[in-house]
Amino acid sequence: QKEVEQDPGPLSVPEGAIVSLNCTYSNSAFQYFMWYRQYSRKGPELLMYTYSSGNKEDGRFTAQVDKSSKYISLFIRDSQPSDSATYLCAMSPGGSYIPTFGRGTSLIVHP
């Protein structure tokens, strides 16, 4: 079992839908949780960052961490075709600067 599990998709939704992207993990030492967005033929870029448990909101994006269930989510409201990309979750323990990445979920938002 990989330390971080993420469904590769693709996930195809109509424009305006609410999107839910998820990762599960097995290492209880993880404290830093991140979501990266990667457009085709580009490098990943940080989208959201959360420390420990709880929610964090930034515009149409909400990151949620449930450490008791070892489950993290990224919600996208009012999804747009420009949100079409691969979304990678990443996490690391305290004191480490080396994240463990999920395999990424491919999201397609069609007009």
Place this chain on the structure above:
Amino acid sequence: DVKVTQSSRYLVKRTGEKVFLECVQDMDHENMFWYRQDPGLGLRLIYFSYDVKMKEKGDIPEGYSVSREKKERFSLILESASTNQTSMYLCASTDRGPNNEQFFGPGTRLTVL
């Protein structure tokens, strides 16, 4: 504006050739990383460096070496390229802060024939 640049976007090499992939960051970051990204396998860490002239093996170092002679530059070397090293190679850097945000370059798509 923070920036990580990679020497080539696309590269085609022949089996057995020595290949150099260069990465430069302008953020004065201590830590630099080389990953490869393959469909279905995600990002896999090849090597990382936490200081000049320091290097540590990642998850898949076989067939690769690295060099970090200056803080801003981290090179990945394929001593004798093989077809199974055809991949997207991504360089990243981070500072020593607690949030571990990785700044990625645009990637090099390497094809080994």
